Amino acid sequence: MKLNAEVFLNKKVIISGGLGFIGSNLAIKLVDCGAVVTIVDSLIPEYGGNLWNIEPVKDKVKINISDVRDEHSIQHLIQGQDYFFNLAGQTSHLDSMQNPYTDLEINSKAQLFILEACKKYNPGIKIIFASTRQLYGKPQYLPVDEKHPLFPVDVNGINKLSGEWYHIVYNHVYDIKTAILRLTNTFGPRMRIKDARQTFLGIWIRNLIENKPITIFGDGSQIRDYNYIDDVVDAFLMVAGSDQWKGSIFNLGNDQPISLKTTAEMMIEENNGGNYIFKEFPADLKKIDIGDFYSDFGKIKQMLDWTPKVSTREGIKETLEYFIKNYNYYI
């Protein structure tokens, strides 16, 4: 299916986490579609928000620096909006174990703030919630479809599960229009590369650019599926432009999953240089690791004809190009 960009012409759209990796790419695309975009972002330094991310559209969007835990800010901002792309979140698995309360406040409690605010002040709004494959935990079978049992392995997974389910329950009970995307490893321009907080891919890109070795935990045989950011943005817009507003849940994913070692080799090839080393899994990471993962995205493929269009190799090339050019804004 081709994305129907006209759906968003002159529509009022709010994006939480809109200065972050996915949020900013979404904002740029929505401006391109003629939407009236409001970005909400907390700019917490350890998270993904970065003003440089929206450089191409900075004069065409409204930026509101506030935290989704700020109930009154959200209550005000959602009024009159047509769509809410709900992307703000604490995404670090390790941070969620070290500071479980912050993770709970952002990933669970603030989601209740948002839904209660919509219920009271804008019940007609349509909300797309960014969820995560982390909810499935260690796969019981592969590829993992939406029917796979939910088995979060860390506090982040549990809190994201709550946040997601509030959206489903508010849909069923109050008819607030919601849809859920469960994302796998998303990568591309504007991701956080400062450290490994969001995904190992970020720090790998930084290491490559800085001519440092990539560190692979374990033996590199672990399988992952990646989605390039443009495909993920398309998925958000296709779901938003569809009639899937019944708390519908969709996996994203890639049917060309590859091992960590292959990923590293591909990145080194596209970078025309670099090397990798193996290290034993740190104990704290090992305990919440989920082993091999790749998802079955047959549901969104069948219902909305979404498939990833950018190959992992091509995506890596684009990503490296972006970060070589914009390196100073991301370290």
Added chain:
Amino acid sequence: MKLNAEVFLNKKVIISGGLGFIGSNLAIKLVDCGAVVTIVDSLIPEYGGNLWNIEPVKDKVKINISDVRDEHSIQHLIQGQDYFFNLAGQTSHLDSMQNPYTDLEINSKAQLFILEACKKYNPGIKIIFASTRQLYGKPQYLPVDEKHPLFPVDVNGINKLSGEWYHIVYNHVYDIKTAILRLTNTFGPRMRIKDARQTFLGIWIRNLIENKPITIFGDGSQIRDYNYIDDVVDAFLMVAGSDQWKGSIFNLGNDQPISLKTTAEMMIEENNGGNYIFKEFPADLKKIDIGDFYSDFGKIKQMLDWTPKVSTREGIKETLEYFIKNYNYYI
């Protein structure tokens, strides 16, 4: 299996929600087993705590009135304890929709307080968490076993799910010894009968004693399984006395499920009088109703030889006798 009461002789035991229905019955039994019992209860008027509940053992237990949301109180109280029966909770489905934040604070956040406190100050403690069949939502098949997908239909179900899963993750990641009981409709002496907050059975008992008609929502064909309190107390103690400390999850239940209408008729028979009327489901309750439910408790039966021993009819008889005698303390 016969309960091995000696396990608890001179053991230090803390019970959150210990003035409530299940907690107080557990406290009485544990005193009988020779345990050194500390009760923690918030005595929030709308909840189940009632000092009269522990009248038989009031001089043999330590009572600490505090809320599980009081992090520092919990941090102090868990030190030196051998067992933690973690029963405090907000149990009203309707209240959770009207005040979702309170439900979250008690059923999710306070559980993190408890687990973090145990991690820091008493990592050797054994915790049994009282969970609920509500996590399964509307059954996809009957009877519902522990493998049934989790599909909470209200905010209470979501928050209880988080609370339960924190216990599982803290077990897997930090080796805190935890076990989970998913309870179905528990009834018996010391339950809340003031209103329908905890279960419809409470208000039905009150109505019968007050010679008022029992109100059945819907046509009365809805199926439920009930457990008498003594059987539930036995289950808690059997799990606590076993080696099931790997975040193990057990359903309780009853293989003689009956309809609401049959339940009402049985209660009227045992009361030697009374009547019932049908009313349409109130809209707010209908939206979070789960239809027929009865559970498969084969796992705990097989592993620990637990089965409900008191018939629903016998349990109703005992319950009516208790509340006729103690009516003034419960209204």
